[in-house]
Amino acid sequence: MESKDTIIELKGISKVFEDDGFKAVDNFNLEVKRGEFVTFLGPSGCGKTTTLRMIAGFDVPTEGDILLNGKSIIGLPPYERPINTVFQRYALFPHMNVYDNIAFGLRQKKTPKDMIDRKVGRVLELVDLEGFERRAIRTLSGGQQQRIAIARALVNEPEILLLDEPLGALDLKMRKEMQLELKDMHNKLGITFIYVTHDQEEALTMSDKIVVMSEGRTQQIGTPEDIYNEPANAFVADFIGESNIFNGMMTGHLKARFCGGEFVCVDDFEEGTHITAVVRPEDVEITAPGHGTINGIVDSVIFKGIHYEITVLSGKNEIVIQTVHNARVGDRVGLRVDPENIHIMLAEDHTNLFYADVNHDFRLEYNGHHLDTSLTRIIKGSKRREDGTVVDGNGDILEPDRVRILVSLMPDDIEMTDDQDAGLIQGTISNLIYKGDHYSYIIHTELEQDFVVNDEDLWNMGDRVSLLMPVDKMKFTLKKK
Numbered sequence: 001m002e003s004k005d006t007i008i009e010l011k012g013i014s015k016v017f018e019d020d021g022f023k024a025v026d027n028f029n030l031e032v033k034r035g036e037f038v039t040f041l042g043p044s045g046c047g048k049t050t051t052l053r054m055i056a057g058f059d060v061p062t063e064g065d066i067l068l069n070g071k072s073i074i075g076l077p078p079y080e081r082p083i084n085t086v087f088q089r090y091a092l093f094p095h096m097n098v099y100d101n102i103a104f105g106l107r108q109k110k111t112p113k114d115m116i117d118r119k120v121g122r123v124l125e126l127v128d129l130e131g132f133e134r135r136a137i138r139t140l141s142g143g144q145q146q147r148i149a150i151a152r153a154l155v156n157e158p159e160i161l162l163l164d165e166p167l168g169a170l171d172l173k174m175r176k177e178m179q180l181e182l183k184d185m186h187n188k189l190g191i192t193f194i195y196v197t198h199d200q201e202e203a204l205t206m207s208d209k210i211v212v213m214s215e216g217r218t219q220q221i222g223t224p225e226d227i228y229n230e231p232a233n234a235f236v237a238d239f240i241g242e243s244n245i246f247n248g249m250m251t252g253h254l255k256a257r258f259c260g261g262e263f264v265c266v267d268d269f270e271e272g273t274h275i276t277a278v279v280r281p282e283d284v285e286i287t288a289p290g291h292g293t294i295n296g297i298v299d300s301v302i303f304k305g306i307h308y309e310i311t312v313l314s315g316k317n318e319i320v321i322q323t324v325h326n327a328r329v330g331d332r333v334g335l336r337v338d339p340e341n342i343h344i345m346l347a348e349d350h351t352n353l354f355y356a357d358v359n360h361d362f363r364l365e366y367n368g369h370h371l372d373t374s375l376t377r378i379i380k381g382s383k384r385r386e387d388g389t390v391v392d393g394n395g396d397i398l399e400p401d402r403v404r405i406l407v408s409l410m411p412d413d414i415e416m417t418d419d420q421d422a423g424l425i426q427g428t429i430s431n432l433i434y435k436g437d438h439y440s441y442i443i444h445t446e447l448e449q450d451f452v453v454n455d456e457d458l459w460n461m462g463d464r465v466s467l468l469m470p471v472d473k474m475k476f477t478l479k480k481k
């Protein structure tokens with residue numbers, strides 16, 4: 001492999017679709033080193049395919065530039081770029097045999113017959129399908145068809161291979177196998193792979209570098225370890241691996257209040273700063289009741305082979321714990337977390353995060369109240385089919401029991417009232433700080449969740465308030481359980 005110079009660079013590329021003015025990609029910056037395995041990771045609809053299509057040349061960025069080996073390729077059509085794409089749906093020609101599918105591009109380029117023979121033989125070897133030349137496409141399994149699609153892209157000897165959710169159509173076992181094979185192929189070939197997936201585990205196993213995306217924007221770029229251990233914000237923490245995420249506030253030097261307790265931490269911000277606290281399930285310790293920072297009741301215990309996954313309810317805060325020690329449902333326990341295992345980050349725009357449930361009419365509920373919106377309205381690309389089921393943009397069925405909705409809402413958009421039944425949730429003011437032109441409050445709710453609310457009026461510690469939370473100000477992210 002050559003030295004690690006930059007092969008491709010995305011410089012502030014954006015894509016606005018003209019028909020509806022939708023900005024699918026927003027100011028995307030990235031440097032990819034020669035030979036690297038880079039993965040774009042993010043939920044359906046976040047702009048992964050659109051970004052790949054701009055790299056391949058099928059779409060033109062509205063803004064920004066793409067440099068290949070230091071030169072702009074914006075004006076180059078796809079076939080003049082040393083880049084090939086493997087799509088999720090294999091896009092093979094069903095009426096042609098394996099050889100003709102792979103040879104198609106080479107024939108168009110008028111490559112001599114004996115050279116085509118040699119090249120086809122070589123890529124078939126590479127994807128472990130030696131001797132498959134004369135097989136008809138329809139006689140191949142899904143996994144074999146995907147290998148042919150990869151062979152067809154590799155036969156052009158691209159400098160960069162783009163793979164758009166290439167394993168999405170395979171079953172789990174086949175997917176795991178192909179992950180290893182692709183990684184192996186990448187090592188053998190030494191070419192640059194840009195890989196797209198919405199599966200965080202796949203991204204963590206395969207990549208040198210991961211780009212986490214949400215709503216057209218890059219959220220974090222780093223190695224799998226960086227992204228897992230030091231998530232840049234609550235979105236990344238939530239998307240990668242399992243995490244417990246809480247809203248809170250710094251209440252003193254190395255002290256943060258969240259989840260109904262005051263925790264000692266190692267990240268410091270000014271007192272009164274709104275924070276998001278992230279704690280991985282493996283970092284929560286169960287203690288005797290009263291011996292931890294907070295108390296709770298064991299709500300569920302699932303044996304996962306190596307560890308138990310235990311859910312503890314502290315009020316309505318749900319804390320997920322992974323531990324090798326068993327517990328019984330109904331046990332009263334204490335919980336503690338080592339200060340260095342509490343990741344405190346500035347709450348992005350001081351956002352409040354909480355989960356809403358989806359009921360059997362696909363409508364959203366929070367704290368027993370209906371929110372005036374539905375699943376199909378908030379998840380772009382989702383729709384209700386004739387048989388009554390709802391599918392997401394990828395066509396995957398969304399079952400109400402298997403999904404929940406992460407809601408974010410800014411402190412400025414929540415209003416406090418002393419009319420206790422008026423809001424979605426009631427609570428008590430447990431902290432307040434004057435911020436120059438307004439007060440910032442922490443409301444400790446009946447569900448034990450803390451909300452941050454900004455208000456110009458002065459309320460008192462201990463006041464009971466109800467929180468008015470307007471649905472049109474909420475932002476929603478689909479989460480699968």
Ligand code: ADP
Binds near residue numbers: 019020022024045047
């Ligand atoms: P991903 O691959 O991450 O699932 P896409 O890049 O396919 O996401 O799409 C990003 C967003 O852009 C989606 O909301 C999608 O509906 C929208 N989009 C994609 N292609 C078009 C298009 N040709 N016209 C309008 N909107 C589009």
Ligand code: MG
Binds near residue numbers: 048049050
């Ligand atoms: Mg896509």
